[in-house]
Structure formats: structure tokens, C-alpha cells
Amino acid sequence: MSIPEDESGAQPNVGHDPLVFEPGDSATRIVEEWLERPALRLLVERFGGTWPSKGGVVHRLEALHEFSVVWDRRQGASRLHIVEAVEGAELADLVLKAAQELGLVVQPPLQRRSYDWAFVLGGLATGCLSRVQALSALITAGTRVDGVALLGSFRQLQDEELATLSDESFEALTEVVTLQAASDRWLHTADWAEQLTGNLVSDPRRASFRASAEGMHGLNVHAFASASSEPQKRAANTADTYHTAVAELSPGSGAHILLVTSRIYRYQWLDAIRVLGRPCELSIELYGTESGANSRRSFGPSWYLQELRSMITSSLAVLR
Incomplete structure (x- = not known):
């Protein structure tokens, strides 16, 4: 089982989505769109989990959070201590392709020319x-x-x-x-x-x-x-x-914030929505450096699994 390709054999142009939150946007819809991407279900099932198909979005996230312990490569330690533990080239390739579809790899062009x-x-x-x-x-x-x-x-x-x-x-x-x-x-x-x-x-x-x-x-x-x-x-x-x-x-209500981090840490955008975007009515766009490009660190499959767990955790927090 693999992520579907288009007729030319190339991966669909997914995961290149700009991460922009505007005051009034629905955090629930943002999270639901991400959960609906086939790559997440594929990874859950490939790692022995059962996809939570019933209940509301918070209930499903709670189930995914409990399951995602299997992807926790830190165990409370520094990210420097993450050890590559994905065995086999086929599984490693699947994780990397899923990470791309789930928006943790590619940074698209910015949506604005100016920010406060x-x-x-x-x-x-x-x-x-x-x-x-x-x-x-x-x-x-x-x-x-x-x-x-x-x-x-x-x-x-x-x-x-x-x-x-x-x-x-x-x-x-x-x-x-x-x-x-x-x-x-x-x-x-x-x-x-x-x-x-x-x-x-x-x-x-x-x-x-x-x-x-x-x-x-x-x-x-x-x-x-x-x-x-x-x-x-x-x-x-x-x-x-x-x-x-x-x-x-x-920053005043409606101010435009450019959040600069690493694209793999997409979850920090959700944290910014929860802490800054909704309560302060700020516009927040994430710009993330890319592994192997303008980032000094290249990330392996275990790093991406760790940050998929972070995405689930932050998705749950922004909806609670």
C-alpha cells in the first residue's frame, strides 16, 4: 500500500500548502483538512494502529494522540537525542513521502510582500x-x-x-x-x-x-x-x-505576523494560532526552512514521525 500517484507516475502536488491564518478562520476546519489527507491514515495503519473513523474531530485526535506514542522518539529528551529507528528502505521512503503530503517538507512562496x-x-x-x-x-x-x-x-x-x-x-x-x-x-x-x-x-x-x-x-x-x-x-x-x-x-488587531521556523515544525503554526491568532486577532503565516535546502539539518524518517506526533498534540490543543 502506498501513497497514490498521478497518471504520469509523479506524486500529486500536495503538502505545498501555504500556512496562513486570518482572524475569523476556523481552526476546526484547518485541523479537519489536515486529518483528511490519506497519508496520515496510511501511516497509522502501517504502524499497527486503527484509524479512528467515528466521533467528532476532538475524539479522533485523542485516539490518534494515544496511538502516536509509537512515534515518540524523544521520550522527553532533546531533539538532538532522536535516534533513527525506521527500518527498511521501503518504510523509510513511505514516511518521507507521507511527511511531504502532510506539509512538513516543502515551503511554498510567501503569500504577502510585507509583514508588520x-x-x-x-x-x-x-x-x-x-x-x-x-x-x-x-x-x-x-x-x-x-x-x-x-x-x-x-x-x-x-x-x-x-x-x-x-x-x-x-x-x-x-x-x-x-x-x-x-x-x-x-x-x-x-x-x-x-x-x-x-x-x-x-x-x-x-x-x-x-x-x-x-x-x-x-x-x-x-x-x-x-x-x-x-x-x-x-x-x-x-x-x-x-x-x-x-x-x-x-501588535494591533489584524497585524500580519511572519512566523519563521523550520517547515518540519508545522505544529508551531497551530500553537501560534492558539496563543496569538485567535485571542489577539492576528494574521499569522509560517515560513519554514527546508531540510537539505536552506536548513543546516537534514531530517530522517524518525524526525518526521516525531513531528507528526507534535502536529496531533497541537491540533488537539488548538481545539480544546
Whole structure:
């Protein structure tokens, strides 16, 4: 059983969909359209699951979330610790084709020429560098953004990430500083005005950071690391940084946000709809760097299975 091809033998032009949310759009319809793609059911059944064909969309997502534990390659650890565990070329090829149909591979052209803000998401060091560099390329090619927010954290970089930075002549020990260093190189920022609130040593989960600088073409660039909204349970997450950016920058209702991440992390668009799009009435479009193209990291089948689980989790969260 395989993903259907057209009469020429080529894969259908699926998964190239622009990810744009406008105020008033139905999150339910967005999720339902994704669930209706044949590739997801094919993967579930190929990995021994039963497709949940009855009940409402939330009920089906709950069943898929329970099943998708089989795709959890992290077990709570860093994405750097994902181990390739898909055996056999045929199954690996099926996963990669399904990931394309499900929109985790190809980034189509942007739908607008100008945005009020570009929100660049942090992550692993490779992602931080690639996303800032990709935004610079978009601006150089004519895309206009009125301001940039680099959304990072105080997470300490691991040895593999430090080696990546060293290879490209960067110096940074944390995620947010990596974003700033990338901005200095590709957005031409300098002389950051920085403000730290709280104590990173004694109470890091309640500490926050903001820095501002002027970049290329007079661009206003801000870097944020947020305090955790649940410091007793966890460090700050992406949603916390979304909240901080909106509170600090006050984009008005109807503002256009360009969310810059990696295409494999399509779920972050759903998180942005939940945290920013609906409550703040913001337009949100995702631009994702592509594996093997303008991304420094190439992703194997296990990575895509992991992020399909993330898609299911975020789909459930945006509808609850």
C-alpha cells in the first residue's frame, strides 16, 4: 500500500500548502483538512494502529494522540537525542513521502510582500542560524518586515551545538545569545540594549530577558527570553515567548505576523494560532526552512514521525 500517484507516475502536488491564518478562520476546519489527507491514515495503519473513523474531530485526535506514542522518539529528551529507528528502505521512503503530503517538507512562496513583524523562533543552534539567515535572504529579495522579534530561551547549548557554532565562527552559550549572534551577522545588528529581570542563577525559570538593536535598513530587532508561566513544572516554552512578544510589542488587531521556523515544525503554526491568532486577532503565516535546502539539518524518517506526533498534540490543543 502506498501513497497514490498521478497518471504520469509523479506524486500529486500536495503538502505545498501555504500556512496562513486570518482572524475569523476556523481552526476546526484547518485541523479537519489536515486529518483528511490519506497519508496520515496510511501511516497509522502501517504502524499497527486503527484509524479512528467515528466521533467528532476532538475524539479522533485523542485516539490518534494515544496511538502516536509509537512515534515518540524523544521520550522527553532533546531533539538532538532522536535516534533513527525506521527500518527498511521501503518504510523509510513511505514516511518521507507521507511527511511531504502532510506539509512538513516543502515551503511554498510567501503569500504577502510585507509583514508588520517577523517572529523568528529559537531552537537548536542549527535552527537559530538557519532561520535568521533565511529571514535575511527574504528581506534582501524584497520582502518587507517592519520589525523582528527573536524568540529564544536561556537554554544552555549542548556540545553538538557548540561545535556547530565553532565551525561557523560564532560564540554563544545559550539559545537566545545564538539568535543575537546570528542577527549580528545576517541582520547587521550591533550595540544591543539589554535588560535582564530576575536571577538566572538562583531562579532561572522566573527570569526574563529583552534586548533591542537596529539592523539592516533601519530594522528594529528585539530578542526575548521569557519567564516560565509554570515555573514549578518547567522552563519557559515557545508559547510563553509568544505571550511575552505580544505583551512587549503590542501588535494591533489584524497585524500580519511572519512566523519563521523550520517547515518540519508545522505544529508551531497551530500553537501560534492558539496563543496569538485567535485571542489577539492576528494574521499569522509560517515560513519554514527546508531540510537539505536552506536548513543546516537534514531530517530522517524518525524526525518526521516525531513531528507528526507534535502536529496531533497541537491540533488537539488548538481545539480544546
